[in-house]
Amino acid sequence: MKKSKLLMMFGALLLLPLFVLPLWNITLEAPQYPESIGMDIYINRFEGAAPNDIKNINIMNHYVGMKDIPETIPEFEYFPMIIAGMAVLGVVVGLIGRKKLYLAWFILMTTLGTLGMYDFYQWEYEYGHNLKQNAAIKFTTPDGEPMSYQPPLIGAKMILNFKAISMPRAGAYLMFLGMGLTVLAFYQAKKEEGYEEGLDTA
Amino acid sequence: MKKVINRTSVVISVLLAMIIVGCSPNSGSNGALSSSVAERVYVAPGEQDEYYAFLSGGYSGNLTVYGLPSGRMFKEIPVFSQFPTSGYGYSEETKPMFETSHGFVPWDDAHHPDISQTNGELDGRWIFINGNNTPRIARISLSTFETEEIIEVPNSAGNHSSSFVTENTEYVVAGTRFSVPVPQRDMPIDEYKGNFKGALSFISVDPEHGHMDIKFQIIMPGFNYDLSHPGRGKSHGWMFFSTYNTEEANSLQEVNSSQNDKDFIAAINWKVIEEYVNNGGGTKMPAEYAHNVYDESTHMATSTMKKEVLTVNPIDIPGAIYFLPTPKSPHGCDVDPSGEYIIGSGKLSADLTVHSFDKMIAAIEAEKFDGDAYGIPILNYEDVLAGTVRSGGLGPLHTEFDGKGNAYTTFFISSEVVKWELGTWEVLDRQPTYYSVGHLMIPGGNSRKPFGKYVVAMNKITKDRYLPVGPEMEHSAQIYDISGDKMELLYDFPTHGEPHYAAGIPAELLAPKAKKFYKLEDNKHPYAVTTPNEVTIERKGNEVHISMATIRSHFTPDNIEGIKVGDKVYFHITNQEQDFDVPHGFAMIGQNSSELLIMPGQTKSSVWEPKKVGVWPFYCTDFCSALHQEMQGYIRVSPRNSSIALKWSLDGDELN
Structure with missing residues (x-):
């Protein structure tokens, strides 16, 4: 089988580790949490970095009126389907072996990923802004607006006494690698075609 | 010009003064030394200590946890005393911990903590401690640092030669300091002699859960059984108890118990007795003693009253018990890491008596006895003696070991710790304590593998060591660096209650398994x-x-x-x-x-x-x-x- 096909299929299959490895992580650091607390986000669930971390994040956040991190969200229903679907599609595309389809798969995946990030941002925004009216502690920004507690989309940010760090995790890195491989597959296919054309002309 | 000269002379005289001060041996060495000493006990903010030290609380009834070398106290573990801080002994769950055959006894006098061992080395599973007044032994978990079990010891009084563990924590041993009628009965006190008995209890420890059960009690003659330590290595299987009041006086003991030139160290081959009772030996005696167990999963204690104890009479088990004559009312009875030397500290003398385990076995095999006491063979003093440490101190009490061939003995009357060498019996160093030291502790100092870096001396008298706080004050401990040839006093720290013995263990053996919360x-x-x-x-x-x-x-x-x-x-x-x-x-x-x-x-x-x-x-x-x-x-x-x-x-x- 051609190298480009293998690259395409292997790249698409690198989505599958997302079923066991976390996609994203939010970690909170503060002096009184010397071991930090955090949450891993999978395509189908939230999980505490340590067994009781989600409970402890909720306890902390309730003082400023933040809602509990939900047990589940609708995304956890369709994310796994999309990921599985894209993996299968990628293998099919690889079998078909047309380089334009490789690029199309990559663009589709990028679009879906961007939508996913947008969705994640929306959830974070809602989580950090939609506060209970009877919150015990109400902080305001210097210009008098109610303070929000939205974690960063990516990177680190100080929220009161906490440093909130939001970063991709192993599942995401493998996915990025896989997506990169599909682009590589496109160029590889081009090269192979060039070689074949060369053979033809020769 | 005059001004310049003046200035120059001032500068010169200041320089001279500095040189003179710099040369004077006192201030020069002290200055350098005190700064380096401070560094050696300083544990920077956020850093942790190298060792845990568990100090008995004496009449506080509890056990305190300190760090070494900083001398910082981390916790007071309630054991034998009600503790309103946590509700221990007040809560419905923990009230049963204080049940005894005398009813609810919410206090005791906690003396000798000892950490569980495997193959003669500290294993950090549990720590045991004795209640001296209403005889009890407690077991404390070293993952939760909470008291999990208390067993009462019947037929005993002044539970002092306790709670020392054998090499694999097969037994925790509890001996009576005050002999009493066994079983208790109404009788004239002055008929003590020959009628009162001293019970030595061997309490088995379940290897998995640590649960304690009195396997047997040896009903010994009516002496005072003061301290004990286990044999180890080649002497594993033996337990050694110091005795005094072999005079069997029942009044004004301070005089009447101090008349015999020599009392005994009782050498007990518990393996022989264990075999004897496993084969049906011994007599079941009616008794009443409470067994209180705290369950970590129900967070509750339950108390059970036991009705029977297995006793053995020494004369029924020939070959199991011998007396080693030891001068001057011995107090401490300590065994070196090799198991060869048994050190008797004749508290009314200047010298330490060191017995040899090998010589003892040879004398027993040769049946060289110097009579008997109530049927228990007495060995010849000269036959078992390994050596005498001419200490130059007064009132030796307790000895610990550094694992490098040296022993360290406290002297109560002369208020000092004396370092001496095993085998040559030569005194190598001595350092004063402040004041009148009782026990001392080297982490693992009562095991095959001591960690000979620090020794902690626990003093009975404090006086002026700290800012005055009225007539009643805490006791004081001193920590010495013993890593070099000479001991160096590093630090004083106050201790809670009256620490008797203590036990220390490297932090890395305990810290990783300390529980953080209950699920x-x-x-x-x-x-x-x-x-x-x-x-x-x-x-x-x-x-x-x-x-x-x-x-x-x-x-x-x-x-x-x-x-x-x-x-x-x-x-x-x-x-x-x-x-x-x-x-x-x-x-x-x-x-x-x-x-x-x-x-x-x-x-x-x-x-x-x-x-x-x-x-x-x-x-x-x-x-x-x-x-x-x-x-x-x-x-x-x-x-x-x-x-x-x-x-x-x-x-x-x-x-x-």
């Missing part, structure tokens, strides 16, 4: 609630059981009505937190008890008998969060004949 899902307490939704109140006649939940920062429920004067109200409080170091407390106005301090995942209960009509508040006593001050609730107490129904709520939501 809620493992909580098997009958009144536990594992979510705030499960809270309930149940009335059984005038008994009311309130199952309550705490989480930052409220009680569920926090408004309760329908309680009446004359009710007996049980609060069963479960801390719902599942994080390290988030306790909640509970205190009820007018409650005739202490507060409860409840660790995450734990349930504790206390009783309140309201006497007055009104609305009475309760609150959390531990500053648990920024909204701790808001963590409170109310209970409405109605008249005895009121018909107000039980009702409980949180934030207006009725929960029943």
Whole structure:
């Protein structure tokens, strides 16, 4: 089988580790949490970095009126389907072996990923802004607006006494690698075609 | 020009003064030394100590946990005394820990902590400690650092030659200091001689759970059994007890027990006795003693009264027990890491007597006896003597070892620690203590593998070591660096109660397995609630059981009505937190008890008998969060004949 096909299929299959490895992580650091607390986000669930971390994040956040991190969200229903679907599609595309389809798969995946990030941002925004009216502690920004507690989309940010760090995790890195491989597959296919054309002309 | 000369002369004289001061041997060496000494005990903020040290609390009844070399106290573990700080001995769950055959005894005199061993080395599973007054042995978990078990020792009094463990923690040993009639009976005191007995108890320790059970008691002659230590290595299987009052005096013992030039160290081959009782030997004697066990999963203690104890008479087991004559009312009875030397500290003399295990075995095999005492063979002093340490000190008490061939002995009267060499019996160094040292401790110093870096001397007299605080004050300990040829005094630190013995262990053996909190899902307490939704109140006649939940920062429920004067109200409080170091407390106005301090995942209960009509508040006593001050609730107490129904709520939501 051609190298480009293998690259395409292997790249698409690198989505599958997302079923066991976390996609994203939010970690909170503060002096009184010397071991930090955090949450891993999978395509189908939230999980505490340590067994009781989600409970402890909720306890902390309730003082400023933040809602509990939900047990589940609708995304956890369709994310796994999309990921599985894209993996299968990628293998099919690889079998078909047309380089334009490789690029199309990559663009589709990028679009879906961007939508996913947008969705994640929306959830974070809602989580950090939609506060209970009877919150015990109400902080305001210097210009008098109610303070929000939205974690960063990516990177680190100080929220009161906490440093909130939001970063991709192993599942995401493998996915990025896989997506990169599909682009590589496109160029590889081009090269192979060039070689074949060369053979033809020769 | 004059000014210049003046200035120059000032400069020169200052320089001269500096040189002179610099050359003077005192200030020069002290300055350098004191700064380096400070560094050696300084544990920087956020850093942790190298060793745990467990110091007995003596008459505080408890055990305190310190760090070495900093001398910082981390915890007081309640053992034999009620402890209002946590509610230990006040809570319904822990009251059974103080049950004895004499009823509820909420205090004792805690003496000799000893850490469990495997193959003669510290294994850090449990620490044992003896209650001296109402004879008891306690076992403390070294993962939760809580008392898990207390067993009473019958036929014993002044439980002092205790609680030392054998090489594989097969037994924790408890010996009587005061001989008494066995079994107890009404008899004239002056008929002590020949009639009173000294019971030495071998308490087996279950290797998995640590549960204790008296395997057998040796009913010895009516001497005072003062201290003991296990054989190790080649002498494993033997236990050595120092004795005094072989005169068997029953009054003015300070004179009458000090008449014999030599008393004994009793050498007991417990393996022989174990085999004897395993083969049906011994006599079951009616007895009454409490066995109290705390269960980590139910967070509750239960007390069982035992009715029988297996006793053995020394003359029925020839070959198991011998007496080693030892001068001057020996106190400490310490065994070196190799198991060869048994050191008797004749507390009324200047010298230490060192017996040889090999020589003892040879004398026994050759049957070279110098008579007997109540049928127990006495060996010849010269036949078993390995050497005498001419210490130059006065009043030797206790010896520990550094694992490098040296021994360190405390001298109470001359107030010093003396370092000497095993084998040559030569004194190598001596350092004063402040003042009148009792026990000393080297981590692992009573094992095959001591960690000979520091020795802690625990003193009986404090006087002027700290700022004065009136006639009553804490005792004082000193820490010495013993890593070099000479001991160096590093630091003084105050200790709580009256530390007798102590036990130390490298931090890396304990710290990684220290428990952080109790898992809620493992909580098997009958009144536990594992979510705030499960809270309930149940009335059984005038008994009311309130199952309550705490989480930052409220009680569920926090408004309760329908309680009446004359009710007996049980609060069963479960801390719902599942994080390290988030306790909640509970205190009820007018409650005739202490507060409860409840660790995450734990349930504790206390009783309140309201006497007055009104609305009475309760609150959390531990500053648990920024909204701790808001963590409170109310209970409405109605008249005895009121018909107000039980009702409980949180934030207006009725929960029943």
